[in-house]
Amino acid sequence: MRLKPVARKSLSDAVFEQLSQEIVHGRMRPGAPLPSERALCDVLRVNRGRCVRRSSGCRRRG
Numbered sequence: 001m002r003l004k005p006v007a008r009k010s011l012s013d014a015v016f017e018q019l020s021q022e023i024v025h026g027r028m029r030p031g032a033p034l035p036s037e038r039a040l041c042d043v044l045r046v047n048r049g050r051c052v053r054r055s056s057g058c059r060r061r062g
Contacts, residue, residue: 011046018044 022028
């Protein structure tokens with residue numbers, strides 16, 4: 001049996017990945033405004049610090 005180590009992701013990386021997937025799958029357009037940080041936090045059930053960090057990362061990437 002060949003097993004590979006399980007990759008660990010930080011919560012903020014998971015938030016970024018979900019936002020990126022929304023763009024990749026066409027549910028959000030590149031450059032479109034993101035939902036408010038408060039709305040993101042409520043939907044994703046994460047604290048505001050995680051949302052702020054990753055939503056600003058998405059904004060920088062366009």
